[in-house]
Amino acid sequence: MVKSRHIGVIIPALNEEASLGHVLADLPSGLAEVIVADNGSSDGTVGVACQGGARVVEATRLGYGSACLAGIAALSEKVDIVVFLDADYSDHPNELLRVVKPIVEGRADLVIGSRVLGDAQPGSLLPQQRFGNWLATRLIRLLFGHRYSDLGPFRAVSRSALQRLAMHDPTYGWTVEMQIRALQEGLAVTEVPVSYRRRIGRSKIAGTVKGTLGAGFKILATVFLLRLRGGAPLVQEPLSDQS
Ligand SMILES: Nc1nc2c(ncn2[C@@H]2O[C@H](COP(=O)(O)OP(=O)(O)O)[C@@H](O)[C@H]2O)c(=O)[nH]1
Numbered sequence: 001m002v003k004s005r006h007i008g009v010i011i012p013a014l015n016e017e018a019s020l021g022h023v024l025a026d027l028p029s030g031l032a033e034v035i036v037a038d039n040g041s042s043d044g045t046v047g048v049a050c051q052g053g054a055r056v057v058e059a060t061r062l063g064y065g066s067a068c069l070a071g072i073a074a075l076s077e078k079v080d081i082v083v084f085l086d087a088d089y090s091d092h093p094n095e096l097l098r099v100v101k102p103i104v105e106g107r108a109d110l111v112i113g114s115r116v117l118g119d120a121q122p123g124s125l126l127p128q129q130r131f132g133n134w135l136a137t138r139l140i141r142l143l144f145g146h147r148y149s150d151l152g153p154f155r156a157v158s159r160s161a162l163q164r165l166a167m168h169d170p171t172y173g174w175t176v177e178m179q180i181r182a183l184q185e186g187l188a189v190t191e192v193p194v195s196y197r198r199r200i201g202r203s204k205i206a207g208t209v210k211g212t213l214g215a216g217f218k219i220l221a222t223v224f225l226l227r228l229r230g231g232a233p234l235v236q237e238p239l240s241d242q243s
């Protein structure tokens with residue numbers, strides 16, 4: 001199914017030595033490239049990544065979105081579908097082909113793996129995550145007229161669509177920014193159900209008070225900011241001399 005496509009995988013990871021090896025081992029074969037986007041992990045994450053056959057990219061600025069941006073900047077030219085998933089083994093890497101399928105079949109530019117539509121192990125989605133997802137997707141529906149069910153991290157986007165998104169957010173606004181920008185660009189978006197399980201290791205975001213408040217605020221601020229910008233990306237391209 002995917003022989004003719006070059007799939008690149010980007011895995012943001014911060015101190016995930018216990019889980020990352022499982023993620024890499026469960027990825028399907030035949031991928032063009034697997035990148036682990038690190039932020040100076042103090043544990044054995046980098047060693048596990050190399051041992052698992054991934055290429056490690058160091059993001060200088062701390063943050064989930066910043067790691068994803070560093071991964072994108074390092075993608076080789078041949079990659080034409082980009083997949084993001086987390087390093088904590090909450091996502092099921094063996095479901096990757098399900099997530100890219102709508103793009104391979106030409107039905108979508110962006111595919112969100114929805115944990116709400118799929119099989120989420122009890123306790124894997126914390127109450128604050130469920131509420132945050134509900135609130136953010138509700139706001140997107142009200143402000144942008146599209147019904148998403150989740151802001152899940154497991155997602156696929158075509159390379160050309162990714163360029164049009166002009167992604168910018170260096171932290172927790174990353175996922176919602178991508179989903180709203182896709183609507184603003186008129187891209188074909190769809191969701192597929194994905195499974196989700198309790199993470200290995202300690203959460204950096206939803207499992208901490210600071211992470212939850214920070215992510216909640218950032219997500220809502222990003223939704224409103226993008227609405228106010230009326231279709232423009234968060235950062236405008238500099239005007240060329242000719243204009
Ligand atoms: N490189 C990098 N990865 C991060 C950062 N924050 C979180 N991550 C990774 O992003 C993914 C999601 O974080 P996680 O702690 O599981 O958040 P949760 O799912 O909301 O509990 C995991 O793979 C983390 O290792 C960061 O600042 N830099």
Ligand SMILES: [Mg+2]
Pocket residue numbers: 086088090199203
């Ligand atoms: Mg997680």
